[in-house]
Amino acid sequence: MKKIHIFLIFTLFSLLITNKLSAQLDTLNYLKQFEANKANYINQPFSKLLNDMTQIQPKTIWSYSGGRVKTKTIGSRLKFSTMDLSFNNVITLLVYWQDPIPRDQTKYYEQKNSFYFTSEEKNFYGSKIVKDVIVYR
Secondary structure (H helix, E strand, O other): OHHHHHHHHHHHHHHHHHHHHHHHHHHHHHHHHHHHOHHHOOOOEHHHHHHHOOOOOOOEEEEEOOOOOOOEEEEEEEEOOOOOOOHHHOOEEEEEEEEEEEHHHHHHHHHHHOOEOOHHHHHHHHOOEEEEEEEEO
């Protein structure tokens, strides 16, 4: 009886992991299309990229200073899963901005909404011009 319970638990656990990995692969492949077609988004407002993301939207957004100057946000890391214990291994869309954004502005939204990508962030970042797009895991 114990062997059957252990087998059932192992099987369910394996199915859950397989489904999660499959969903991450689908997300990665979907977002890689935007990276491959980044010429369509460079020098365009960020809202164009967001509007083209019909299947999935970012869950969180994190400022990226990229160097010693911590007063400017040169890019933003958009993550496509909710924050949990395995948050370090999620798929990320890194958007570099044509003009750096003052860090106090991005920090305001991070603190206000706990890094979640809400309609406020969508409105704030929507008019910012995209310089580059990189997808990674």
